[in-house]
Amino acid sequence: MFDKILIANRGEIAVRVIRACKELGIRTVAVYSKADAGSLHVQLADEAICIGEPPSKESYLKIDRIISAAEVADVEAIHPGYGFLSENAHFAEVCENCNIKFIGPTSAAIRAMGDKVLARETVRKAGVPVVPGSDGPVDTEENALKIARKIGYPVIVKAAGGGGGRGMRVAHNDPSLVKGYHTARTEAERAFGNAAVYIEKFIENPRHIEFQILADRKGHVVHLGERDCSLQRRHQKLVEESPSPALTGDLRKKMGKAAIRAAESVEYVNAGTVEFLLDEQGNFYFIEMNTRVQVEHPVTEEVTGIDIVKEQLRIAAGEELGFGQRDIQFQGAAIECRINAEDPFNDFRPSPGCIEFMHVPGGHGVRVDTHMYGGYTIPPHYDSMIGKLICYGRDRRVALERMTRALDEFILRGVKTTIPLHQLILKDPNFRRGRYSTNFVERLLTASQPSVPTNSTEKN
Ligand code: MV4
Secondary structure, three states: OOOEEEEOOOHHHHHHHHHHHHHHOOEEEEEEEHHHOOOHHHHHOOEEEEEEOOOHHHOOOOHHHHHHHHHHHOOOEEEOOOOOOOOOHHHHHHHHHOOOEEOOOOHHHHHHHHOHHHHHHHHHHOOOOEOOEOOOOOOOHHHHHHHHHHHOOOEEEEEEEEEOOEEEEEEOOHHHHHHHHHHHHHHHHHHHOOOOEEEEEOOOOOEEEEEEEEEOOOOOEEEEEEEEEEEEEOOEEEEEEEOOOOOOHHHHHHHHHHHHHHHHHOOOOEEEEEEEEEOOOOOEEEEEEEOOOOOOHHHHHHHHOOOHHHHHHHHHOOOOOOOOHHHOOOOOEEEEEEEEOEEOOOOOEEOOEEOOEEEOOOOOOEEEEEOOOOOOEEOOOOOOEEEEEEEEEOOHHHHHHHHHHHHHHOEEEOOOOOHHHHHHHHHOHHHHOOOOOOOHHHHHHHHHOOOOHHHOOOOO
């Protein structure tokens, strides 16, 4: 096992990685920007190195500064967390070349899955169902029309360099496709430096189901079941849960096998997530693979008892998985609510500032992953997620009751948060029945905010 690693991240995930390291006896080096000098990850790590000014581009995204810090501190490996450099193939390659282990997949696997057109082709050839659509990139307007007419409208134009919902255009007919095709290309060129786009049949009201996988360097690949991430707003997840209320045991087996095949198709190593869309008829389709640890990984940890970050460290250190697919047991249900410093009733406007007082919920089956403490000031420069509340129960009902209780118990004074929105979601009868798809949050918000204010008798 490693003796010392550097964490190239901040916030709750940096704290999460430090915790796993402590339990494995690994010494930790934090890096931080000038805005994060008072941050918890700096306090909890064995050493901390300032790497620059508050903007991410001047600090957490500066490859040379991070590599210098790693060399000065003499670490054996770097954990990239999520976001920032975690899916940057060039960074993984620089680590490989500097003889610093990148705790994640190879740069080749990051590259293969980062190009969504290549990813689609690669997994399709391995027998994984993909959404009906184009083979490879669509280079001309004429070809776009040809494919759309063949698969039938509506279709969606996606950027090869995109992912996570960025750079997509839906079209319901020829004229809107022509328009969408060109805007998607222009946007993709500007955002990703790659104008390549591809076309898929547009799946209406899909559920977003993702499978957690682990793969070691000996070629063993297992899946840790699914997370239902259908509760999102503008591609920002709000709530995730496992198991998905939409899956049957049979479907779980099939999707799990497909997820493993997708990982194997790029000789994947370390932790990863294979994303699928599940349509209203129960068909599933691969959409993309995330080559990092994800925000919502604790949901899977709660139902499998497997510490995903510790597994990442063991795999990167060259250890074989200590269990096979048969050994993985799923027990109970877990749900996660993302606590963001945002005003959910004012277009999710960020609400940075000082946390004047904080009380975190506790008790049986309650987990809070956060870097917050009373008196902490949330800097305005980064993502607004300030914590995650994860509740576990013997079944979904108990997990939801516990979440309702824990949300009521959470006190955060000084900033606005997504907690009131979560309370609204937890009360919704359709949500309680497990009946929700990707447009649920938008509908709920519209319903809770009447467009004619004079009709409102309720106060927010
Ligand atoms: C789609 C889709 C419908 N049909 N692809 C959004 C995130 C990105 N990973 C893929 N996304 C979608 N791809 C096809 N062929 C609908 C979405 C989508 C969505 C997916 C999951 C969760 C929320 C979503 C919200 C809007 C659109």
